[in-house]
Every structure is written in structure tokens, then in C-alpha cells.
Amino acid sequence: MENNTTIKTHKYRLYPTKPQEAAMFETLRLTRTLYNAALEQRISAYKKQGKTVTGYDQQKELTALKEACPEFAGVYSHVLQxxxxxxxxxxxxxxxxxxxGEKAGFPRFKPAGRWNSFKFKEVWDKKKGRWLSPGRPTDDGKRIxxxxxxxxxxxxHRPLEGTPKTLQIVLDVNEWYAVYTCEVAKNxxxxxGSxxxxxxxxTWxxxxxDGEFVENPRHLKNGLRKLRVQQRTVTRRKKGSNRRRKAVKLVAKxxxxxxxxxxxxxxxxxxxxxxxxxxIAHEDLKVSNMVQSNLARSISDAGWSQFFTLLAMKAESAARRVVPVAPNYTSQRCHQCGHACRENRLSQARFKCVSCGHEANADHNAALNILDKAGARPSGVNGSGVSHAVV
Structure with a gap:
């Protein structure tokens, strides 16, 4: 059965009072403490007893935790889960x-700087079709x-669409946001026919x-001089001082x-x-592997992974197809005759086939090859609006 809904997030700025902000910071601290304690429990149980502790096992202990540590009783139950x-x-x-067989990366303990949100898992009563307590807007629409x-x-700043599912409270540098995840109808x-x-x-x-060249804005590169000055200021400040904290905040901003x-x-x-x-067809790039190269900063600045994610989400909502294809030989294959070899690529921009003599812009030739690969074999569309070509 075709799914006619998709998931969409709405992000709104919050303006808490000082006591409310203090309570939100305390919630962040307690949830981070709980995460780290749970990770320590799992590690210790496996090392000492060879036992695996599950998330369900740990959630059952929350009641006892609230009795032993009353400060946790001041946090909403779903937020603790x-x-x-x-x-x-x-x-x-x-x-x-x-x-x-990939690089695993064992779960790590979270410092304060890497824990900036807490979440309410349910904000809508499906049976009664109305708001639950978390995230419910007031009648005037000015508070939640x-x-x-x-x-x-x-x-x-814009209407909340669809049926709200979850609410996440996020701290971004020194600003608080409410992020609603909503189920909305596809549009x-x-x-x-294109x-x-x-x-x-x-470079681009x-x-x-189609021959369109989208300029690379290079946002990080443009802000690099300012960042270097600010980061040097941080290194000159004494660790733990207020002046250093202010300098760190400027870098974060x-x-x-x-x-x-x-x-x-x-x-x-x-x-x-x-x-x-x-x-829309694009290369199925492993960007995490590519950032190990000498182009790491330029690749991170371009942000291809984020772009492909947004492209797939917008395509799903609009009933379009996004087709990731294998990147093999797309930059070395001649679009005219199909001959593929390294010598075809003369430079970053120039392409000249050693077999048929066809000349073109190397990136435009690669885009044509990507489109060919997307239509080379039939492919189905899954529920996310993304088709995976088998090539």
C-alpha cells in the first residue's frame, strides 16, 4: 500500500525566562548524567559478568532511580526514557x-558540549485527536x-503542519528551539517530464x-579568517576563565x-x-571516507551529505524520484562512445576521449554518465521516495 504521508520537522525559537532556562539546563545535565551512567553500567556488566544490559532493563530501573536520587523526579518520565x-x-x-566490517566506533561518554537536547516522545493523543501536555500551544499561540x-x-513564524509526533528542545549555542516532528500529507x-x-x-x-553549473558558495572558506582570529584569542585566554568562555562562545556563533x-x-x-x-540522479558517495583526503576541508564545506538528505526529503514530499547510482568511472567514461580510462580526464575541467576524440567539460560529461546509469536498469521506488539503481 502506498504511503501518502511523510515526516517533516518544524523548528521554532523559544524565549524562556531565566528560571525556565535554568530548569532546561538542569534537564540537559540530568539526562546527560543518566546517559553516561547507563553506558558505564553496560560496560561494567559486560566486563565483570559477561552480561548484556538492554535498554529495556535500564528503563525498568528508572522508578528506583527517582527514589534514590530525588533530583531525577523533577524530570518528565518520557524525557528520562x-x-x-x-x-x-x-x-x-x-x-x-x-x-x-566497517570502522565501528564504540559508544562514548558525552561531555557537556556534546549534549544539547532533550526529547518528549509523545505530544499528540491519537485516539482523542488532541494535544497532550508536552508541547501544547496556548490559545493565543504565543507559548507552549x-x-x-x-x-x-x-x-x-509559520503554521505547524500535519499531526505532531514528538517535541525536541534544542540548545544551539545560546539560543533555545522547539523542534516538532510532524506527519504531513504528501504534496x-x-x-x-524531465x-x-x-x-x-x-570547484562547482x-x-x-542539462549544462547548469551551480556555484559553490564556500561559506567556511569565506569565514576562515574570522575564525582563525577568534580561535587564536581562545588559546590566549586562561582555561576556566570567564574571558575564555566568552571567546569560545564567539567561535561557536x-x-x-x-x-x-x-x-x-x-x-x-x-x-x-x-x-x-x-x-534526479546523483552519485552514491561515501562522504565519510572522502573527508580523509587532502580535500577534507573543501568537501566538508560543500556539505554533500546534508544536501543529498534534504534532496531526498523534498523529493519524497513532492512524489519525485531521487536515484543514487554507483560512482564508478562516471568521471572517466566517455558519454559519446562509452570508452572508460583514466587518460580521458585531462584535468579538473577538461575531458577528451582517447578513443573517439569527444571533448567536453569533465563535470558535465560525468553528470550525463550519472543520468545514463540511473536509467540503465529498471528500479523501484521505496517508501522514502528514493530509488536505488542496481549498477
Missing amino acids: EPLERLDKTYKSFFARVKR NIPKIGSVKIKF PLPAT SVGVDVGT FAITS THQKIRRQRLDFHHKTARKMVNEHDV
Whole structure:
């Protein structure tokens, strides 16, 4: 049965009072403490007894934990369950990577700087079709209820769509946000009859088989001089001092601006492609492996993984198809005759086939090859709106 809904997130700025903000910081501290304690329990149980502790086992101990440590009783029950579920998911991902023979990366303890959110798992009563207590907006739409914290001021800059599922409270540098995950109906766009191949790069962000060259904005590179000055200031400040904390916050704000610029660019570029094409093909790149190269900074600055994720999400909502294809020989194969060899690629931009003499821009030739691969064999569309070509 075809799924006519998709998941969409809505992010709104929160403006807590000082007591409310203190309570939110305390919730972050307690949930992080619980995560780290649960990880320590799992490690110790396996080392000392050879026993595996599950997330379900740990959740059953929450009642006893609240009795032993009354401070945890001041945290909403679902919020306490979520760190244990997060840890359980992390463990399962670890063992899945081990099974696949990949670099595993054992779960790590979380310092304060790497723990910036807590989550309410349910905000909507399905049976009665109404809000539950967490995240419920007030009648005037200017505040939301956050259990154990209070009625917090919020800016609903756009309407909340669909049926809300979860609510996550996120701290981004020094700003608080409410992130609702909602189930919304798909909004299919009219067919265009167009298919396109997309080759991503560092010189140009994207080159399409239609001959369109999308400029790479290089947000990180443009902000690098400012970042270097700020980071040098951090190193000169005494560790633990207020001046150092202020300098660290300035660095974080600069990174925040760069992230937002990149995200905005990715949203707009992905939206344009989804609006104009029924089928969008791109290389199925392992970006995490590619950032080990000498182009690591340029690749991270481009943010291909985030772009492909947004592209797939927008395509799913619009009933479009996104087709990731194997990247093998896309930059070395001649689109005209099919001959593939390293000598075809004369430089970053020039392509000349040693077999038939065909000359073209190397990236445009690669985009044409990507489009060919996407249509080389029949492929089905799964529920996420992404087709996987078997090539």
C-alpha cells in the first residue's frame, strides 16, 4: 500500500525566562548524567559478568532511580526514557558496523558540549485527536507547555503542519528551539517530464546533465579568517576563565552562522531541482571516507551529505524520484562512445576521449554518465521516495 504521508520537522525559537532556562539546563545535565551512567553500567556488566544490559532493563530501573536520587523526579518520565533509548540505538548501530566490517566506533561518554537536547516522545493523543501536555500551544499561540519547566514563550513564524509526533528542545549555542516532528500529507507536484543527472564537486557545487553549473558558495572558506582570529584569542585566554568562555562562545556563533548559511543554500538548491525535474540522479558517495583526503576541508564545506538528505526529503514530499547510482568511472567514461580510462580526464575541467576524440567539460560529461546509469536498469521506488539503481 502506498504511503501518502511523510515526516517533516518544524523548528521554532523559544524565549524562556531565566528560571525556565535554568530548569532546561538542569534537564540537559540530568539526562546527560543518566546517559553516561547507563553506558558505564553496560560496560561494567559486560566486563565483570559477561552480561548484556538492554535498554529495556535500564528503563525498568528508572522508578528506583527517582527514589534514590530525588533530583531525577523533577524530570518528565518520557524525557528520562529517551537517553536510554538513544544509548540503545547507539549500541545497535555499533554492532551493525562491526558486522559489516566497517570502522565501528564504540559508544562514548558525552561531555557537556556534546549534549544539547532533550526529547518528549509523545505530544499528540491519537485516539482523542488532541494535544497532550508536552508541547501544547496556548490559545493565543504565543507559548507552549513544557512539563516540569513551565509555559515558555515561542515564536510560531509559520503554521505547524500535519499531526505532531514528538517535541525536541534544542540548545544551539545560546539560543533555545522547539523542534516538532510532524506527519504531513504528501504534496505531489505536477509532472515535468524531465530527468537530470547531478555531479557534485568542490570547484562547482553541482553540475547537471542539462549544462547548469551551480556555484559553490564556500561559506567556511569565506569565514576562515574570522575564525582563525577568534580561535587564536581562545588559546590566549586562561582555561576556566570567564574571558575564555566568552571567546569560545564567539567561535561557536561564527560556526553557527556558517552552518545556517550552508543549510539555507542546500534547501534552496534542492527545492529548485525538485521543482524542475521528475527524476534526479546523483552519485552514491561515501562522504565519510572522502573527508580523509587532502580535500577534507573543501568537501566538508560543500556539505554533500546534508544536501543529498534534504534532496531526498523534498523529493519524497513532492512524489519525485531521487536515484543514487554507483560512482564508478562516471568521471572517466566517455558519454559519446562509452570508452572508460583514466587518460580521458585531462584535468579538473577538461575531458577528451582517447578513443573517439569527444571533448567536453569533465563535470558535465560525468553528470550525463550519472543520468545514463540511473536509467540503465529498471528500479523501484521505496517508501522514502528514493530509488536505488542496481549498477
